[in-house]
Amino acid sequence: MTHWLITPIVIPAVLAALIVLAARFHLRLQRVFSLTGSLLVLAIAAGLFWQASDGTILLYQLGDWQAPFGIVLVGDRLSTLMILLAALIAPLILLYAIGSGWDTRGRHFHALFQFQMMGIMGAFLTGDAFNLFVFFEVLLIASYGLMLHSGGTARYRAGLQYMLYNLLGSTLFLFALGTLYAETGTLNMADLAVRLSTPGIEHTAGLRVASVLLLMVFAVKAALLPLHFWLPSSYAEAPGPVAALFAVMTKIGAYGIIRFYTLVFPPDLTVTQGLFDTWLLPAALMTLALGMIGVLGTRRLDRTVAFAVIGSMGMLLASVAVFTPEGIAAALYYAVHSTFATAALFLIVDVVRDRRGAHAAKLEAAPTFPGGALVAGLFFVSAIAMTGLPPLSGFLGKLMILEAATAGPLVWWVWGVVLTSSLLAVVGFSRAGSTVFWKSHQVDEAHASTVEDPEDQQGADEPHDPPAHEPALPMVAIGGFIALLVAMTVLAGPLTRYLNATTAQLFDPAPYIATVLETPGKKIEYHGDGHGQDDAHDDAHVTAEDAATKTQKESH
Amino acid sequence: MELLVASAVGVLTAAGVYLVLRLRTFPVIIGTSLLSYAVNIFLFATGRLAVNQAPILRDGVETYTDPLPQALVLTAIVISFGMTAVVVMIALGSYLSANDDHVNQREEGQPDSGRVDEPDAPRPGDGATREALQ
Numbered sequence: 001m002t003h004w005l006i007t008p009i010v011i012p013a014v015l016a017a018l019i020v021l022a023a024r025f026h027l028r029l030q031r032v033f034s035l036t037g038s039l040l041v042l043a044i045a046a047g048l049f050w051q052a053s054d055g056t057i058l059l060y061q062l063g064d065w066q067a068p069f070g071i072v073l074v075g076d077r078l079s080t081l082m083i084l085l086a087a088l089i090a091p092l093i094l095l096y097a098i099g100s101g102w103d104t105r106g107r108h109f110h111a112l113f114q115f116q117m118m119g120i121m122g123a124f125l126t127g128d129a130f131n132l133f134v135f136f137e138v139l140l141i142a143s144y145g146l147m148l149h150s151g152g153t154a155r156y157r158a159g160l161q162y163m164l165y166n167l168l169g170s171t172l173f174l175f176a177l178g179t180l181y182a183e184t185g186t187l188n189m190a191d192l193a194v195r196l197s198t199p200g201i202e203h204t205a206g207l208r209v210a211s212v213l214l215l216m217v218f219a220v221k222a223a224l225l226p227l228h229f230w231l232p233s234s235y236a237e238a239p240g241p242v243a244a245l246f247a248v249m250t251k252i253g254a255y256g257i258i259r260f261y262t263l264v265f266p267p268d269l270t271v272t273q274g275l276f277d278t279w280l281l282p283a284a285l286m287t288l289a290l291g292m293i294g295v296l297g298t299r300r301l302d303r304t305v306a307f308a309v310i311g312s313m314g315m316l317l318a319s320v321a322v323f324t325p326e327g328i329a330a331a332l333y334y335a336v337h338s339t340f341a342t343a344a345l346f347l348i349v350d351v352v353r354d355r356r357g358a359h360a361a362k363l364e365a366a367p368t369f370p371g372g373a374l375v376a377g378l379f380f381v382s383a384i385a386m387t388g389l390p391p392l393s394g395f396l397g398k399l400m401i402l403e404a405a406t407a408g409p410l411v412w413w414v415w416g417v418v419l420t421s422s423l424l425a426v427v428g429f430s431r432a433g434s435t436v437f438w439k440s441h442q443v444d445e446a447h448a449s450t451v452e453d454p455e456d457q458q459g460a461d462e463p464h465d466p467p468a469h470e471p472a473l474p475m476v477a478i479g480g481f482i483a484l485l486v487a488m489t490v491l492a493g494p495l496t497r498y499l500n501a502t503t504a505q506l507f508d509p510a511p512y513i514a515t516v517l518e519t520p521g522k523k524i525e526y527h528g529d530g531h532g533q534d535d536a537h538d539d540a541h542v543t544a545e546d547a548a549t550k551t552q553k554e555s556h
Numbered sequence: 557m558e559l560l561v562a563s564a565v566g567v568l569t570a571a572g573v574y575l576v577l578r579l580r581t582f583p584v585i586i587g588t589s590l591l592s593y594a595v596n597i598f599l600f601a602t603g604r605l606a607v608n609q610a611p612i613l614r615d616g617v618e619t620y621t622d623p624l625p626q627a628l629v630l631t632a633i634v635i636s637f638g639m640t641a642v643v644v645m646i647a648l649g650s651y652l653s654a655n656d657d658h659v660n661q662r663e664e665g666q667p668d669s670g671r672v673d674e675p676d677a678p679r680p681g682d683g684a685t686r687e688a689l690q
Binding site: 182 | 581635
């Protein structure tokens with residue numbers, strides 16, 4: 001058994017401890033550790049991605065314990081794709097944080113960042129539901145620290161709300177897991193899948209409660225409509241690089257939904273009847289509408305982007321809710337795209353906030369600031385990506401979602417909401433961009449005419465002293481995200497083929513289950529030919545040996 | 557036994573939800589603690605209630621109690637303990653820097669929700685906040 005699969009979790013964990021214990025007062029050392037660690041994790045994630053790309057399912061048994069009894073890490077195509085995504089954005093965000101000096105504005109930025117990466121990697125890799133909860137908590141507790149980095153009244157208040165909301169979400173998660181365990185006697189995802197698909201099993205109310213509770217937990221993380229209230233202020237108040245890192249956190253909610261509801265609770269089970277078409281799809285469409293209306297209605301640039309995140313999650317989940325292989329492939333493409341676009345936009349907003357002085361992120365005309373043209377250009381490109389205009393990847397993603405929606409219910413609703421909300425987003429971002437970047441020239445002209453007065457006008461309207469030289473690293477980081485977006489557009493063909501293979505693997509969980517649970521002398525037979533919309537109930541059954549090993553659970 | 561555990565979970569959850577819906581940080585934090593107690597008892601009961609039974613499977617022992625939920629509860633207790641400590645510190649920091657312990661966003665008097673002024677500008681409470689957090 002090779003240990004590569006656990007290294008994306010172990011490296012950040014060790015580094016974080018090392019940074020906080022050994023390099024506490026050496027910022028340079030912290031930066032070196034943090035950045036090298038992220039690059040190392042990126043290399044490993046790329047290796048794992050390549051290893052899993054031929055359909056192999058990587059398995060790591062912690063402490064060499066067999067699957068239902070010990071905790072396993074599983075790297076299939078979806079997991080390795082998500083860890084590669086997280087590993088790709090981490091070094092760029094670190095570059096930005098180092099270049100913009102965010103890591104000097106408070107303590108322990110790098111340690112918390114590495115702990116957060118550990119949680120994110122663990123959440124994507126684990127094959128055990130309770131372990132997923134633990135990694136959620138790891139990434140959340142690190143995110144509380146990062147969110148409050150460098151302090152400030154508004155940030156504390158937003159941080160408190162964010163934290164209380166997530167505490168309730170965690171409690172809900174525990175209730176869901178407890179219900180699931182009480183009904184099935186296991187928390188290993190593959191084992192859960194086998195038990196729930198066993199023909200004889202009673203699909204009780206308890207199981208249905210567990211499936212709905214779990215959906216709610218992931219909906220909190222993914223900021224689905226009635227549960228989205230934590231997102232706008234916490235993303236808007238968080239430091240720029242932290243908000244950019246949070247871009248991948250909403251995707252964890254989406255990952256959870258995709259993972260659990262393809263593997264454990266496929267839509268053809270009686271307990272999940274109507275969960276997607278009656279609840280998730282309308283909720284996702286309303287989230288999309290609300291997000292884009294929010295984009296139109298905010299008065300601050302950071303909130304514009306935060307609402308765009310909500311809108312993009314709505315779009316993503318609408319595609320997931322259709323629950324066809326095409327829909328999930330489109331959702332994954334859109335998830336990767338919107339992570340890059342959101343991260344780029346939050347970094348740009350941070351640059352704007354920094355350089356406009358007292359005007360900060362308010363959507364009002366302010367004097368031009370140094371380097372404004374470059375920032376405006378970057379904002380333009382990222383906004384095009386975010387709103388889904390051609391030629392960037394957002395357009396392709398949206399096209400795939402629209403196409404996938406034709407297979408599901410509420411086609412016209414999906415098309416109507418997606419297209420209308422895109423228009424709203426375009427208008428909202430144009431308004432934001434033109435107010436912040438174009439109108440500043442008018443302010444300059446007005447300013448120039450009044451400056452002839454003898455009185456000195458260098459007052460509150462003027463931005464703070466611009467830095468002596470513009471640091472290049474922040475721009476490199478933002479440029480990196482845009483390069484990734486362009487790469488996604490250019491390589492859309494291979495990427496889509498890969499994502500189709502990913503969803504094919506998700507819709508055929510038998511190899512996953514066999515890899516996790518089968519050992520010499522024990523054979524799991526999971527007869528399922530995918531979870532198509534109209535498929536009959538999977539008639540999986542467990543062989544005698546397997547049942548024998550499990551009877552001890554039921555014997556009490 | 558069943559009645560006791562079930563009513564404990566129910567009462568704690570009800571009280572917790574009521575307190576979480578309050579407006580100030582102190583009751584809300586007490587509410588989240590009560591909810592975490594409720595969920596801990598609930599998790600404990602998910603392995604079925606078995607009184608006076610060994611948690612480990614042994615030869616000749618017919619009935620035993622499920623050890624797994626006990627391990628889960630331990631993890632959950634540790635996590636909720638840590639989280640409560642963090643939320644108390646953040647609530648304290650929020651209170652000291654804003655001199656106000658409301659959980660909600662106060663928007664009266666300003667059209668723009670949230671930030672009153674520059675986030676990084678020093679303000680009276682900041683020194684105390686930093687001290688409190690270290």
